[in-house]
Structures are given as structure tokens and as C-alpha cells.
Amino acid sequence: MSVSLTGRTAIVTGASRGIGLAIARALEREKMKLALISRSKPPRSVAGKFIACDFSDSAAIPGAVSLALEHLGRLDCVVNNAGVFLEKNAEEISLADWERVLRVNLTAPFLICRQTLPELARRRGRIVNVISSSALQGYRGQAAYSASKHGFLGFARCLAIEGRSLGVHIHSLCPGGVETDLIKGTDLGRRLQGQPMIRAQDLAEIVVFLLKQPPNVDVPEMAIRRFG
Numbered sequence: 512m513s514v515s516l517t518g519r520t521a522i523v524t525g526a527s528r529g530i531g532l533a534i535a536r537a538l539e540r541e542k543m544k545l546a547l548i549s550r551s552k553p554p555r556s557v558a559g560k561f562i563a564c565d566f567s568d569s570a571a572i573p574g575a576v577s578l579a580l581e582h583l584g585r586l587d588c589v590v591n592n593a594g595v596f597l598e599k600n601a602e603e604i605s606l607a608d609w610e611r612v613l614r615v616n617l618t619a620p621f622l623i624c625r626q627t628l629p630e631l632a633r634r635r636g637r638i639v640n641v642i643s644s645s646a647l648q649g650y651r652g653q654a655a656y657s658a659s660k661h662g663f664l665g666f667a668r669c670l671a672i673e674g675r676s677l678g679v680h681i682h683s684l685c686p687g688g689v690e691t692d693l694i695k696g697t698d699l700g701r702r703l704q705g706q707p708m709i710r711a712q713d714l715a716e717i718v719v720f721l722l723k724q725p726p727n728v729d730v731p732e733m734a735i736r737r738f739g
């Protein structure tokens with residue numbers, strides 16, 4: 512039997528646009544109370560407390576998460592979705608770019624999980640990680656991005672084992688190309704033009720499906736591919 516999400520609470524990162532915004536809208540339709548963390552404000556049409564934070568500044572993250580916890584009062588779910596793409600071959604990547612991609616895509620979810628796990632454990636909550644198919648294989652021009660996503664999946668796999676003893680489910684999604692701004696203007700974006708893409712709403716529906724699973728069912732990982 513699927514679980515009702517009404518009145519449950521969630522932190523969603525990167526909800527200002529794209530996949531995170533679609534997830535926030537879907538959770539709002541389920542009557543969940545939300546705290547949304549990103550650099551820019553989500554559109555007014557989505558409810559939830561906006562908390563500004565730049566994840567490339569790791570020191571700013573604990574304060575933003577504390578504000579979110581304060582607003583929500585209790586925590587049932589964290590959606591680690593915010594991410595940044597970099598399309599450069601390894602020899603062209605500056606140390607600053609490398610570190611920025613790792614801070615946003617890997618260090619931020621680590622810090623957020625570390626801080627929220629005790630609260631999630633109290634409610635037998637869930638973490639949903641929006642990772643990437645780039646966590647499962649290498650692609651040309653994605654050395655930093657793919658390294659960050661491989662790292663995120665490795666972290667999430669360990670967390671899933673630790674989460675079991677805390678009663679916290681960890682769901683890691685590895686989607687292929689999704690129709691958002693992330694890869695606009697890149698070679699990858701041009702290569703995928705005209706091809707069937709996953710829609711942000713498709714992923715949002717999968718997130719709702721996962722959150723509605725009964726506690727005796729675990730879906731640790733999902734590879735989600737473009738098809739057609």
C-alpha cells in the first residue's frame with residue numbers, strides 16, 4: 512500500500528529550475544511542506560521557504576540547512592538535486608573548476624546528508640539523490656562532472672548501508688539526458704538535439720513514487736535512460 516505524503520516535510524536543493532523545480536512542484540501537489548535551497552529564487556508559483564546558498568562555498572551549507580530544519584520543524588525527506596555541469600577535457604580543466612564541480616556535486620550532498628541524518632533517523636525518513644548516468648560510465652569531456660557523480664554514487668552506496676541501521680532509505684537516481692538548461696549550449700546538448708529526452712516531470716513522478724513506497728520495500732538505485 513502506498514504511503515500518504517500529506518503534511519510530510521522535505522528539503523529540495525536546486526529547485527530554482529529544471530529537475531529540482533519539477534520535484535518541488537510534485538511534492539507540493541502531494542501537500543508536503545518544503546524548504547528550497549539554491550542560489551537564485553524559485554518562481555513564485557512554487558510554495559516553500561527559499562533559502563539562498565551557493566554550494567561552491569562549503570562553509571555556507573550548514574547554516575542554510577539549519578535554517579531549513581528550523582522552518583520545517585521536523586524532517587522526512589532530503590532531495591539532493593542541485594548540480595553543475597562542466598564540459599572540458601581533463602587537460603583543460605583548471606584546479607578552480609575541478610574543485611567547484613566537486614564542491615557543488617559531491618561535497619554539498621555529503622554535508623547535507625551528514626547534518627540531516629540524525630533528524631531523518633528520528634522519522635524513518637528518506638534521501639533521494641539525483642545523480643546521473645555519468646556516475647555509471649565515462650563520457651567525452653566529462654572528466655570533472657563524471658568524477659563528481661561517480662563520487663556521489665559511491666558515497667550514496669555506503670550511506671545506503673549505514674541508513675539501513677538507522678531506518679533511513681537512500682534512493683539514488685542515475686538519469687540520462689533530461690530536457691533542462693543544464694547542457695544548453697554545450698556539445699552534448701547539440702548532439703542530443705532532436706533526440707527523445709527524459710522530461711523533468713518524469714523524474715519528479717519517480718521521486719513521488721519512491722517516497723510513497725512502504726518501509727519494507729527498498730529501491731536503492733535506479734538507472735533511468737532516454738528511450739526512443
Ligand SMILES: NC(=O)c1ccc[n+]([C@@H]2O[C@H](COP(=O)([O-])OP(=O)(O)OC[C@H]3O[C@@H](n4cnc5c(N)ncnc54)[C@H](OP(=O)(O)O)[C@@H]3O)[C@@H](O)[C@H]2O)c1
Nearest residue numbers: 525527529530549550551565566593594643688689691693
Ligand atoms: N539535465 C540532465 O540531462 C541531467 C542528467 C542527469 C543528471 N542530472 C542532474 O540533475 C540535477 C539537476 O540538474 P538540471 O538538469 O535540473 O539542471 P539545471 O536546470 O541547470 O538546474 C540546476 C539546479 O542546481 C542549482 N545549482 C547549480 N549550482 C549551484 C550552486 N553553486 N549552489 C547551489 N545550487 C546550485 C541551480 O540553482 P541556482 O543556479 O539558482 O543556484 C538549479 O536549481 C543535477 O545534479 C544534474 O547533474 C541532469
